[in-house]
Amino acid sequence: NAGVTQTPKFRVLKTGQSMTLLCAQDMNHEYMYWYRQDPGMGLRLIHYSVGEGTTAKGEVPDGYNVSRLKKQNFLLGLESAAPSQTSVYFCAIGAPNRGGQETQYFGPGTRLLVL
Amino acid sequence: QKEVEQDPGPLSVPEGAIVSLNCTYSNSAFQYFMWYRQYSRKGPELLMYTYSSGNKEDGRFTAQVDKSSKYISLFIRDSQPSDSATYLCAMTIVKAAGNKLTFGGGTRVLVKP
Numbered sequence: 001n002a003g004v005t006q007t008p009k010f011r012v013l014k015t016g017q018s019m020t021l022l023c024a025q026d027m028n029h030e031y032m033y034w035y036r037q038d039p040g041m042g043l044r045l046i047h048y049s050v051g052e053g054t055t056a057k058g059e060v061p062d063g064y065n066v067s068r069l070k071k072q073n074f075l076l077g078l079e080s081a082a083p084s085q086t087s088v089y090f091c092a093i094g095a096p097n098r099g100g101q102e103t104q105y106f107g108p109g110t111r112l113l114v115l
Numbered sequence: 116q117k118e119v120e121q122d123p124g125p126l127s128v129p130e131g132a133i134v135s136l137n138c139t140y141s142n143s144a145f146q147y148f149m150w151y152r153q154y155s156r157k158g159p160e161l162l163m164y165t166y167s168s169g170n171k172e173d174g175r176f177t178a179q180v181d182k183s184s185k186y187i188s189l190f191i192r193d194s195q196p197s198d199s200a201t202y203l204c205a206m207t208i209v210k211a212a213g214n215k216l217t218f219g220g221g222t223r224v225l226v227k228p
Binding site for chain 2 (some may be wrong): 031041090095097099101110
């Protein structure tokens with residue numbers, strides 16, 4: 001998975017609980033992304049970061065917060081989990097391809113079940 | 116209507132057959148097109164990327180883009196059971212920083228021995 005690790009692999013939460021998902025890269029790439037994947041919906045971008053200390057909203061940011069305090073780590077937080085946040089969460093890093101453009105490589109995913 | 120449409124399948128083919136996958140899109144500004152393969156309970160894995168209209172070949176895989184029709188395809192020749200997976204198309208408008216990918220919903224492919 002292109003040097004991208006995600007922690008934890010699986011988690012069960014009760015409605016209203018909070019948690020943080022960690023994405024870590026063992027390289028030095030600037031761009032990092034958080035997606036969620038739901039059946040029939042494909043992958044949808046939650047938040048992204050173009051460098052240490054920067055974050056921006058994606059397509060479905062509500063209910064999530066992120067931080068990029070260190071370049072290697074991108075954290076996704078759920079302050080008050082809801083059943084609608086049951087999903088598989090993927091982190092991706094953006095790396096230059098042979099043409100110099102960015103290509104995204106994904107981590108193994110975190111499965112989250114909110115009861 | 117979704118920006119990127121992809122038939123969910125499943126698409127079942129016998130081993131050795133050609134697998135034909137496609138996506139249609141509505142945003143004519145998309146410039147950069149990718150295909151990812153995703154095995155069950157794994158992260159998406161990049162297969163191919165292309166910018167221009169026309170064909171791009173890599174081993175058993177051929178990606179085709181027709182920007183005038185807003186249609187992209189992926190062909191897998193000599194399919195193997197190990198090709199059984201979900202295939203996701205993705206596309207984006209190329210920007211200086213932070214390319215937001217728009218994905219199709221994925222097509223599940225089953226290659227039967």
